Amino acid sequence: MNETLLNTLKDERERLGLTQAALAERVGVSRKTINTVENGVFVPSTILALKLAAVLERPVEALFRISGSR
């Protein structure tokens, strides 16, 4: 089974008019980490996912979903 984590981080960030750097500042990580999460390169920890959800005012499941193919 091949599962990937999809996210709507970029859309939600842009909805609030935030740049990657501004979101990174609020969450307490580097801009690189935000960039890699947005591009699906890096799967964030639960703590980071919860922080992102809090800053973007969305539930975690609205930001991230699993796309699986068997």
Place this chain on the structure above:
Amino acid sequence: MSNVQRADAKGIQRAIICYMMAGVLLLQAIVIRPDQIGSLGRSSMWVATILMAGLCLTPFAGWAVPRGVRRLLNDEGTRQHRMIAMTAAFWATLLSASVITLLNAGANLPVMQIVRLIVTASLGAALVTFATLELRAGR
């Protein structure tokens, strides 16, 4: 300038230093002849390079930058890059050791030369992998 911007700039600097250290390691592997390995000067220079290259891969490398920036420079994204770099080092060690074992069958290279080649391959792979991942993440 915010901490995030400072961390971005420092991250690029760190990646460039990693590439440079990998280059220095490779250069030393090429320039230092097997008969020079025993000399104290050459050996100390090599050990110093190895320690500096190793330090580049640790979170302690940014001890001089403010704590807030240092925290961003070693966040979970960077920690994952470090982990991938260590995996690359592991495979480079296995591969280089296998190649040397095969090629050294009749040559009998000195032990120090073999150690030097394996450590160079291992650290070089880790440095290049880490630097590439860090620069790619910033794009």
